[in-house]
Amino acid sequence: MHFNxxxxxxxxxxxxxxxxxxxxxxxxxxxxxLDQSGDWPQFQLDQCSKAGIFRWFVDSTRGGxxxxxxxxxxxxxxxxxxxxxxxxxxxxTTGALRRIAASSAPIVDQVLEDLLSGRALASLGISxxxxxxxxxxxxxxxxxxxxxxxxxxxxSPWVTGSPQIDKIVVGAEMEDGxxxxxxxxxxxxxxxxxxxxxxxxxxxxxxxxxxxxQVIVQADAILAGPEYDVLxxxxxxxxxxxxxxxxxxGLADSAIDIxxxxxxxxxxxxxPADRLRAEQGxxxxxxxxxxTGDQVCPPAELRKRANSLAIRGSQAALAAVKGAxxxxxxxxxxxxxxxxxxxxxxCPQPVMAANLCELxxxxx
Numbered sequence: 001m002h003f004n005x006x007x008x009x010x011x012x013x014x015x016x017x018x019x020x021x022x023x024x025x026x027x028x029x030x031x032x033x034l035d036q037s038g039d040w041p042q043f044q045l046d047q048c049s050k051a052g053i054f055r056w057f058v059d060s061t062r063g064g065x066x067x068x069x070x071x072x073x074x075x076x077x078x079x080x081x082x083x084x085x086x087x088x089x090x091x092x093t094t095g096a097l098r099r100i101a102a103s104s105a106p107i108v109d110q111v112l113e114d115l116l117s118g119r120a121l122a123s124l125g126i127s128x129x130x131x132x133x134x135x136x137x138x139x140x141x142x143x144x145x146x147x148x149x150x151x152x153x154x155x156s157p158w159v160t161g162s163p164q165i166d167k168i169v170v171g172a173e174m175e176d177g178x179x180x181x182x183x184x185x186x187x188x189x190x191x192x193x194x195x196x197x198x199x200x201x202x203x204x205x206x207x208x209x210x211x212x213x214q215v216i217v218q219a220d221a222i223l224a225g226p227e228y229d230v231l232x233x234x235x236x237x238x239x240x241x242x243x244x245x246x247x248x249x250g251l252a253d254s255a256i257d258i259x260x261x262x263x264x265x266x267x268x269x270x271x272p273a274d275r276l277r278a279e280q281g282x283x284x285x286x287x288x289x290x291x292t293g294d295q296v297c298p299p300a301e302l303r304k305r306a307n308s309l310a311i312r313g314s315q316a317a318l319a320a321v322k323g324a325x326x327x328x329x330x331x332x333x334x335x336x337x338x339x340x341x342x343x344x345x346x347c348p349q350p351v352m353a354a355n356l357c358e359l360x361x362x363x364x
Contacts, residue, residue, distance in 0.1 A: 012052030012065055015075035023051050028082035035085065035334050038203035040164055043090040044086040045093075049118030057094045058101040063116050070291040077284065080149045080250030081257075084206045084338045087250070088119055091243055092160040092205075096169040103223035107183055111167065113246035116305055122183075125156030125210055127346065129179060140141035141212060143172035143180050143226070148219035150180060152190075152212040159210045162193040166212060169223065171230060180218045180225035190215040201337035241299055241346070242290055248306035248342045249283050255335045256280055257315035262320045276313050283309055304354040305322060307347070 027044055034041055048054070056072055057241040058064025067075075079087040097115050100108055100122065114120040128140045141154035152172050159168060165186055173179045184191060196208035224230050256276045263269035283305055289296045292333035318325040325332035343355060357363070 005267070012055050013340075014065070015056070015067065015071045015078070019051060020075065021078070022045055023053075024078045024082040027079065031083040031085070031328060032331060032334065034083065034204050035201065035330060038198075039207050040161070041083070041086045041089060041204050042164075044083060044284050045089065053090070054094060054097060054116050054118060057098050058112075058116060061152070063099050063113055064101070067083075068291075069242070070288050071089060073242060073291050076243055076246040077250040077253065077287075078213070080247040081254040082246065085202050086252055087247060088202055088341075089160055089205050090228075091247070092123045093121055093165075095352070096124045096167070099169050099181065100167075103181075103183075105183070106220040108223075115167075120166040121161065121162045121164060122167040122169060122175045123159055123165045125159045125168045127158045128156055128183070129171040130346070131175070139173045141170070143170045143174050143182075143328060145174075146216065150182065150217045150222070152182070152184070152215040154255070155209050155211045157209050158205045158207055159193070160205045162196060162208050162210050163206055170210070170212075174213075174226055178226040178228055179222040179230035181230055183221045183223055184212075184215065184217060186210075188215055200259070201334065201341060214289055214338045235293060241303060241348075242287060244342065244346055245283075245287055245303045245306040248303075248310040248339075249280060249287060251335060251338060251342075252276070252280050252283075252306070252309040252313040255310070255317040255339075258317040258332055258335075266320075272316060272320075272353060276316060279305075279309055280313070290292070291312060300312060300351055303348070304358075306354050307342045307351065308358055310342055314339040 010306040013023055026047060030044060034044070052065070053075070055064040056075065059066040076087060079090065082201040100115065101112060111120065115122055130259040137155065141152060141156055143150045143152055150172070150358070152170070154172070156168070156170055166188060168184050169181060170184055171179055173182050186193075190213040192211045192213070194209040194211070199205075199207070256273060259269055259276065263273045283302065286296045286302055289301060290302065313331070317332040318336050321330065321332050324330055327333070343352070
């Protein structure tokens with residue numbers, strides 16, 4: 001399970017630094033083979049760890065370098081344009097890391113440096129508290145008090161890297177509706193994981209269910225709660241839903257690059273390429289403005305635009321390269337499959353409804 005990272009901290013490649021841009025180029029070169037193999041991106045994550053990427057997300061007082069939200073989103077824009085599989089895994093591992101670092105739970109000091117250095121890896125199991133399985137109207141992962149700790153029973157349906165991670169930040173719900181966030185070691189008795197689900201794209205993320213059979217969680221491992229809407233009260237994920245928009249905008253960037261390359265020899269592609277590039281540039285500008293507190297538009301509106309841009313941009317890239325793009329292994333075909341991810345992953349109902357209306361040719 002352990003992540004084979006360098007033991008020393010090394011130099012941290014800040015977003016937009018030459019070192020970071022070299023990392024993004026390296027990930028881009030590896031993206032096609034990773035998509036075809038469906039392998040866990042071990043080598044790619046090692047590269048990110050050695051570049052100090054995990055330290056972006058934690059304040060310097062806790063061993064990180066504390067990059068601001070806008071800088072982190074700039075990094076995500078470049079990384080998702082290079083390799084969406086690796087970048088998606090990073091959002092889940094660093095999301096867990098931020099929630100751990102923001103907690104005052106006693107266990108944090110025992111695990112934090114291993115997570116920052118990449119010697120251990122954590123992921124999130126919280127989708128069932130927000131979007132996944134909420135329509136069923138019942139708790140899929142229950143927490144019951146036991147002394148000062150809790151017993152977990154049920155499952156978390158979508159956990160990225162479930163066979164690879166050492167720790168999981170998991171949310172569970174009590175009978176009275178209050179919730180907890182807990183840091184659980186994957187080797188605790190009663191913890192198991194399903195075979196990861198084969199996906200249309202991003203199979204290398206090895207996303208699948210983690211199950212909890214009477215798992216005992218001690219009080220020192222409770223990161224937040226019990227409280228109602230624990231994800232609202234818990235800190236540590238201040239980029240919020242903007243990071244998913246960043247990944248979609250980054251993917252669109254890569255797709256538009258393909259159209260622009262084709263337009264050099266085909267003048268008929270220049271106008272569509274320019275139109276999409278202008279739209280992508282405005283979405284990027286609005287994303288970074290939101291990250292600095294400038295309310296240029298509601299975040300949900302940007303997510304809808306980012307989803308639409310990723311889908312239309314990738315399909316336009318496929319049309320631009322013609323039949324070659326429909327051959328397995330071509331980047332345009334891969335980007336089309338990856339773009340559909342944004343319609344289903346952490347997609348709030350209003351955003352989904354807006355995208356459906358657009359796809360159906362309806363106006364709201």
